[in-house]
Amino acid sequence: MSEAVIRRIGKIKGLIQVPGDKSISHRVALLSLLCTGQIEARGFADGEDCAQSLAAVRALGGTAETDGDIVRLTPPPGGIPSPLASIDCGNSGTTMRLLTGLLAGAGVTAGLIGDASLTRRPMLRIAEPLRQMNASVEVSPEGTAPIQIRPGNILPLDYTLPVASAQVKSALLLAGLASGCQTVVREKVPTRDHTERLIKHFGGDLTIDDITADIIPDPDDPRRKKRVLPTDRYKRSITLAPRQSLSGAIVDIPGDISTAAFFIAAALMIRGSQLIIKQVGLNPTRLGFVNLLKVMDANIVIKNRTVRSGEPVGDIEVTYSQLKPRKISGESVAGLIDELPILAVLASGIQGTTIVRDAGELRHKESDRITAVVHNLRAMGVKVGEFPDGYAVEGCDELNGAEIDSFGDHRIAMAFAVAGAAAHGRTVITGSEAVAVSCPRFLEMLEGLRS
Numbered sequence: 001m002s003e004a005v006i007r008r009i010g011k012i013k014g015l016i017q018v019p020g021d022k023s024i025s026h027r028v029a030l031l032s033l034l035c036t037g038q039i040e041a042r043g044f045a046d047g048e049d050c051a052q053s054l055a056a057v058r059a060l061g062g063t064a065e066t067d068g069d070i071v072r073l074t075p076p077p078g079g080i081p082s083p084l085a086s087i088d089c090g091n092s093g094t095t096m097r098l099l100t101g102l103l104a105g106a107g108v109t110a111g112l113i114g115d116a117s118l119t120r121r122p123m124l125r126i127a128e129p130l131r132q133m134n135a136s137v138e139v140s141p142e143g144t145a146p147i148q149i150r151p152g153n154i155l156p157l158d159y160t161l162p163v164a165s166a167q168v169k170s171a172l173l174l175a176g177l178a179s180g181c182q183t184v185v186r187e188k189v190p191t192r193d194h195t196e197r198l199i200k201h202f203g204g205d206l207t208i209d210d211i212t213a214d215i216i217p218d219p220d221d222p223r224r225k226k227r228v229l230p231t232d233r234y235k236r237s238i239t240l241a242p243r244q245s246l247s248g249a250i251v252d253i254p255g256d257i258s259t260a261a262f263f264i265a266a267a268l269m270i271r272g273s274q275l276i277i278k279q280v281g282l283n284p285t286r287l288g289f290v291n292l293l294k295v296m297d298a299n300i301v302i303k304n305r306t307v308r309s310g311e312p313v314g315d316i317e318v319t320y321s322q323l324k325p326r327k328i329s330g331e332s333v334a335g336l337i338d339e340l341p342i343l344a345v346l347a348s349g350i351q352g353t354t355i356v357r358d359a360g361e362l363r364h365k366e367s368d369r370i371t372a373v374v375h376n377l378r379a380m381g382v383k384v385g386e387f388p389d390g391y392a393v394e395g396c397d398e399l400n401g402a403e404i405d406s407f408g409d410h411r412i413a414m415a416f417a418v419a420g421a422a423a424h425g426r427t428v429i430t431g432s433e434a435v436a437v438s439c440p441r442f443l444e445m446l447e448g449l450r451s
Contacts (some may be wrong), residue, residue, distance in 0.1 A: 004413075004432035004443055006402075006420030011272035011320075013451035018260045019439055020045040020069060020253040024194045026094045026310070027170065028251050029053040030102055031198055032073035033062055033080055034177050039202075041225035044253060047438040049412075052092040056099055059083050068309075074248075079106070080178070086146070091118055091437055094167060096145060097126045101171025103149045104135035105178030112147040112399040113140055117366050119145045125163075133157045133183075138368050154179035155231060160234050162333035163361075166191035167446035173199065173206075173240055173380055177190025177376035182242040186234035189331045192285040196238055197310040203251055205241035214244065237316050252308040254281035258338045259439050260316060262414045265346045267318040268298055269422045275318045275449065282312040288335030288436050289343070290316070296323040296350075297314065312419070324353035325395065333358045341415040344373045347393040348382045349422065356390040366437075376404050376416050380423060401425030417443055 011247040020043035028041045030053055046069060054064040054071065060083055061076030080103070089096040089112055096112050096339065100123070105108045113119075131137060135151040148417065161168060169185050173195055174185025190210075199206045211234065219226045261278045267275040282302065294300055299319040306313050326348065328336065333356070336343065340359055347354035362369040374386045377393065379402040385392040401423045406413035413434045420427030435442040 001431050002433045004417065004429045006015050006029045006417050006429060008423060008425070009270055009421040009450045011451050012267050012270050012275055012449045013273065014449045015278060016263060016449065017278040018255040018263070018280065018444060019047065019120045020257070022047060022050055022438055023094070023166075023192060023257040024198070024253050024281070026053045026092075026098065026166035027051040027195050027198050027251065027300040029057050029071070029073060030098050031202065032057060033060055033075055033077050033102065034174075035202060037055045038250050039053050039073040040250045040359040041073065042073045042250065042252050043069050043255075045256065045438070047436060048090065048423065049092040049094065049437050052088070052090040052095045056087050056089070056095055059087050067162060070319050080108055082108040089114045089118060089137050092113050093118060095121070096147065097167040097171050098174055099224065100126050100137060100147055100149065101130060102132070102174040102178050104130050104137050104152065105154055105175030107151040107154065107179070108149065109148045109151065112145060112149070114145050122364055123147060125165060125168055129157070129159050129168065129172055129323070131174060132159065133179070133181070134358065135175065154181050156182045161185065161187050163236065164191050166195070169238070170195040172233050173238070176240045177204070177244070177246070180243040183240040185238045186235050187236045187238075190285060191334060192283065194311070198251070200244065201239070202246035202272070202312045203418040204246050205244050205355045207239045209237045209239070211235050211237070211332035234236060246374040250309070251429065254308065254313040255279050255310055256288075256438070257281050259442070261339045262298070262342050262418050262442070263314065263446070263449070264290070264293070264318050265342045266421055266449070268293070268321050268323065268416045269346060269349050269418070271320050273318070277316045277318070279313055282314050284312075285335060288332060292326065292328065292332070292336065296326055297321060298323060319337045323350045325350050325354040325356040327357070329357040337361055338411065341369055341373050342418060343410045344377060344391060344393055345415045345419045348377055348395060348399060348419070350381070350395040353392055353394050355392045357387060358389055360389040365409065366412075367412060369409065369412065372405070372407045372409060372412045373415075376402070376412070379403060380419060399423035401427040404429045406431035406434045408434050410434045410439075414439070414442055421446060
């Protein structure tokens with residue numbers, strides 16, 4: 001287990017480009033198994049997580065040739081075969097969950113395994129709706145990996161997600177593509193839609209319907225109006241047509257907004273900082289963090305907007321700002337889930353108390369991120385309250401350097417590297433190698449912004 005020593009940065013200045021978006025890279029790799037031609041992915045993410053998806057493609061008879069950040073993917077000839085051995089997904093929950101849906105729909109026999117962290121994460125949320133498609137998907141008695149998939153007579157599905165989950169949605173859509181069955185997924189809270197955009201980019205037949213609310217008189221107060229959905233079950237439906245094929249294409253993958261979030265936070269925290277992050281993905285389902293920061297009075301400007309391969313892209317300019325505290329809860333949490341650890345670090349420098357609730361999903365990530373955040377902020381001298389589904393952070397005048405435990409989690413390691421850059425004194429992060437899961441050069445890039 002390695003250690004990284006982080007020292008205070010006086011101010012951040014410069015221009016950077018973050019690695020390609022992880023979520024899109026995973027989906028491009030796995031969708032290549034279902035395409036009829038080659039995919040050329042430009043800007044493919046360089047972290048260990050996405051390398052697991054590339055390894056899975058190779059284990060299933062496809063090819064994945066890398067040339068810098070360009071990956072050329074071709075599908076297995078003659079369809080997806082049953083792999084000779086269990087596919088190791090490492091630490092990547094995205095690989096495991098999406099691949100479960102794809103392989104269940106393809107009707108192959110396969111086993112999926114992972115590392116100690118991955119085998120603690122819940123997998124019934126994938127298995128149960130796939131079983132409603134008549135798929136044979138078995139998990140451990142604890143509802144976790146390893147996963148065993150066997151051929152089944154897959155049936156059409158119309159499913160309403162009980163909780164917001166882009167991974168479950170994507171797994172079901174991949175099952176529908178692989179099986180040729182019509183698949184309808186309904187969301188109560190719209191989640192990241194990279195899978196849907198890529199299916200369309202590869203020529204797939206997919207429709208999205210948003211349910212708009214009716215505005216009617218409030219029977220309890222005739223002077224007022226209220227918004228009522230035609231159904232209280234869902235707000236968006238995604239319908240995948242049956243029996244279709246996808247074509248190969250070029251995909252330009254934008255910079256990862258979730259990685260950019262750490263640099264945005266650093267520039268906002270450290271007085272005198274100014275930073276430009278080039279060519280970042282601006283998908284509306286991923287902008288929860290940026291939108292929240294603007295409400296908190298962050299000086300963030302987006303320029304040079306364009307669209308590439310179906311995804312909006314632009315440059316983000318950030319200047320040091322004195323932010324206001326907020327309470328974050330309800331539906332907005334789903335669009336912030338990956339950024340909540342760095343939000344907690346950012347909150348430590350905001351006068352007042354920042355509260356996060358309805359974020360119990362954080363306890364089921366690569367680590368228990370609520371416990372990890374609370375433990376490490378307290379080590380740096382911050383007053384933090386812990387809830388079952390979140391935390392309350394009371395801002396302080398200055399963070400103190402401390403011994404930090406990454407808990408083997410890349411987002412915890414990266415968040416507290418930013419905290420160390422803003423803190424007085426020396427910060428040591430144990431398990432700093434975890435950053436390689438999403439951004440191997442993160443610490444080097446952060447240090448390179450020292451002005």
